Amino acid sequence: MKTKIQHILIAISFLVVFASCNSVLDKDPLTEYTYDNFWNEPAQASAALSGAYFRLQSTLNTEFISYGEARADILEVTRPDNVTTLALQNNTLNPDLGLTDWTNFYRVIGQANLIIKNVQEMRAKGLYVNQDAEYNRVLGQALGLRALCYLYMVKVWGAVPLITEPVISNGDINAFKTPRTDSIQVYNQIVADLLRAQPLLPVSYSDARKTRATLTRGGIDAILTDYYMWRNDLDSALVTSARILGNSQYRLANLYDPAIDYLARPQVDIDNTEYAKMFIDGFGPESIFEMAFSFDEGTTSGLISLFGGGPGLAQYFAKSEFASKFLPTDLRVFANFKSDVQIFKMFPKGTFDRVTANDKNVILYRLADIMLMRAEALTLKGDRNGAWALLGKVRERVFGIASSTNNYNNDITGPTGLDAKAAFLALSVQEAHDVILEERQKELCFEGKRWFDLVRTGRVFTTKVTVNNTERPLVVNAENILFPINLNIIRQNPLIEQNNFYK
Numbered sequence: 347m348k349t350k351i352q353h354i355l356i357a358i359s360f361l362v363v364f365a366s367c368n369s370v371l372d373k374d375p376l377t378e379y380t381y382d383n384f385w386n387e388p389a390q391a392s393a394a395l396s397g398a399y400f401r402l403q404s405t406l407n408t409e410f411i412s413y414g415e416a417r418a419d420i421l422e423v424t425r426p427d428n429v430t431t432l433a434l435q436n437n438t439l440n441p442d443l444g445l446t447d448w449t450n451f452y453r454v455i456g457q458a459n460l461i462i463k464n465v466q467e468m469r470a471k472g473l474y475v476n477q478d479a480e481y482n483r484v485l486g487q488a489l490g491l492r493a494l495c496y497l498y499m500v501k502v503w504g505a506v507p508l509i510t511e512p513v514i515s516n517g518d519i520n521a522f523k524t525p526r527t528d529s530i531q532v533y534n535q536i537v538a539d540l541l542r543a544q545p546l547l548p549v550s551y552s553d554a555r556k557t558r559a560t561l562t563r564g565g566i567d568a569i570l571t572d573y574y575m576w577r578n579d580l581d582s583a584l585v586t587s588a589r590i591l592g593n594s595q596y597r598l599a600n601l602y603d604p605a606i607d608y609l610a611r612p613q614v615d616i617d618n619t620e621y622a623k624m625f626i627d628g629f630g631p632e633s634i635f636e637m638a639f640s641f642d643e644g645t646t647s648g649l650i651s652l653f654g655g656g657p658g659l660a661q662y663f664a665k666s667e668f669a670s671k672f673l674p675t676d677l678r679v680f681a682n683f684k685s686d687v688q689i690f691k692m693f694p695k696g697t698f699d700r701v702t703a704n705d706k707n708v709i710l711y712r713l714a715d716i717m718l719m720r721a722e723a724l725t726l727k728g729d730r731n732g733a734w735a736l737l738g739k740v741r742e743r744v745f746g747i748a749s750s751t752n753n754y755n756n757d758i759t760g761p762t763g764l765d766a767k768a769a770f771l772a773l774s775v776q777e778a779h780d781v782i783l784e785e786r787q788k789e790l791c792f793e794g795k796r797w798f799d800l801v802r803t804g805r806v807f808t809t810k811v812t813v814n815n816t817e818r819p820l821v822v823n824a825e826n827i828l829f830p831i832n833l834n835i836i837r838q839n840p841l842i843e844q845n846n847f848y849k
Contacts, residue, residue: 370559370638375400385464388477391484394464398457398491399560403637405450405495408648410708411662412445413502413829414794419811419820420787421662422687431661436813437820439830441848447832448503451495458492460512461485479548486546490561493539494569494710496532501576501798504828504845505529525841533577540570550595557595558629559638559707564593568634568711571719576802580723587720590634596713598739599624599632601677602746602754608677614696616680621743625681625692628707632714641705650704653689653792663687664791667812672788673761675754677744682791691792709793714740718786725778730771737770737782738762740789779803801827823847 375397376390384390415421416434423435433439439446465484468474474481492510499506508527544566550557567586574583590596601621608616616622624630628638639647652661664687672679684690692706721736741762742748745755748762757763770778783803787796800806806821821827830848 370553370555371396371399385468386473388468388474388480388484391461391465391468392480394457394461395484395487398454398461398488399637401450401454401457402491402495403639403645403647405454406498406637406708406710408652409445410710410794411652411792413498414798415792415796416662417820418796418800419809420665420668420791420796422665423661424657424663425661428661437826439848441830441833441836441844443830444832446830447835448499448506449835451499452509454495455492455509456513458488458495459510461488462492463512482546483548486543486566487561489539489543490547490566490569493536493543493573496536496539497569497573497576500529500532500536501801502829503831506532507842508532508535510535523839523841526843533573536573537570540566540573544570549593555629555638558633558636561635562595564590564595565635565711567593568716571716572711575719575723576798578802580727583719583723584727587716587723590713590716591720596634597631598713598717598743599630601681601743604746604752607753608680609675613680613684614694616677617694617696619677619681621677622681624712625706625709626694628709630712632712633709634711634713634716636707636709636712638707639705641702646704647706647708648704649692649706649708650700653691654693654700654704656688660689662689664689665811668787668791671784675745676788677754678788689792714743714789715786715793715795718782718789721782722779725775725782728775730778733778733782734767734770737785738767740785 376393411421412430412434416431417437421435423431426432430443430445433443434445461484465474465481465488469481496506496508505526505528507524508531509524543561544563547561547563547566549563551560551562567589570586571583571590574580574586599620601619603619606615617626620630624632628636637647639645654660657663664683666687669679669683669687680695682689682691684693684695693703717736717740721733724730724733724736742755745761746752748755748757748760750757752760755761755763759765770781773781783799783805786799790796797806800809800820806827807819807824809820810817811820812818825845825847828845828847831842831844836842836844
């Protein structure tokens with residue numbers, strides 16, 4: 347059921363224009379309005395949409411790692427002075443931590459709700475005459491952003507208040523005493539928004555960077571694939587992932603080059619590959635949807651605070667047991683690490699300015715992610731050859747095509763050679779699924795995917811991690827999977843009930 351809120355607590359009487367925004371966005375992002383004097387022309391709605399993206403940057407800046415990876419089996423905390431990262435690593439979250447506050451998500455949702463309602467009213471008034479494409483673009487992207495936020499929230503907190511009508515209170519839904527909505531109703535809204543948005547959006551935009559940094563038809567299909575895999579709807583995931591694989595906008599970024607022996611060359615040479623540049627520079631051919639940042643235009647992603655630098659600087663290194671999973675010839679080792687465990691996936695391996703380089707884009711969805719989710723679905727549906735073909739393509743990008751002369755990928759004994767294929771085809775369904783999940787772990791490490799993979803497949807209960815020289819399962823109690831809800835939220839709105847594990 348849609349929660350309809352009809353009161354307006356505040357008629358905000360000022361206009362805030364954030365002049366320093368990424369030029370990928372159409373206009374300076376507007377996030378607050380003089381309501382009576384707004385929504386009078388399409389350009390205003392476009393500026394409001396840019397404001398929604400601006401707020402998404404603040405919501406998932408570094409949090410995409412905290413929600414999607416920090417509690418998994420990949421990262422090691424290097425700075426014991428950070429209470430939040432230690433709580434994530436030890437799975438000892440508490441509702442006092444700022445990370446447990448969902449307010450920023452609702453700021454994006456509130457912005458999207460305003461856009462969805464008002465652009466439809468603007469069209470009814472004739473303000474989008476002969477501008478169908480622009481109307482569809484704004485409405486489709488707003489629907490997609492709302493769905494993306496609710497998908498993150500339901501993964502992190504479970505049931506959340508479902509707000510689909512505008513609230514002019516600067517995103518503060520706690521001003522209304524709104525209880526949590528059953529997660530099934532939230533899921534229904536997510537998929538309804540995405541299915542409505544998908545046909546509204548174009549395959550690409552004239553600006554190539556905008557095609558990667560704002561939602562397109564492929565971006566919606568990526569969120570849908572993620573949603574369907576999370577809900578274990580394999581047939582639907584196969585439909586949406588097939589559309590992405592058939593979309594000419596996306597291809598795997600190049601990594602292996604038979605003319606270069608990266609094992610014998612300085613590590614910094616790897617930064618010249620398309621694969622490395624996808625993370626260092628952004629806007630790569632594989633990217634489906636990423637958040638774009640620019641130091642010159644006043645936005646920074648904060649990734650350097652998580653990964654950039656050695657002990658005392660970076661919050662995280664890679665766990666040594668994870669780093670050891672890579673073969674010595676796996677070129678992702680050179681792209682991901684500056685030392686054995688020092689994470690430099692998003693940064694050049696040589697020297698760089700820690701201030702001006704603190705603007706790396708955050709990739710939320712890319713082609714390899716979708717290919718490996720599709721390989722999972724095919725495996726679980728019994729199409730082992732189809733799954734191997736996709737797994738093989740991801741590996742060939744790393745090791746090259748299998749041949750008798752390829753030192754990285756021998757045609758018999760290499761990662762995609764005849765022995766590996768035969769072994770994969772002989773595995774049980776669960777064992778083959780494990781192989782694909784480990785490939786996802788290596789391919790998508792430090793991109794906020796691993797925790798969600800373990801949760802949706804149930805492997806969060808069987809995966810073990812060593813913390814302080816003690817091995818333990820990631821999760822024992824299923825109720826411990828969800829985040830607590832911040833105490834400030836509950837104080838402001840007593841109708842919000844805390845998740846059971848944290849009561």
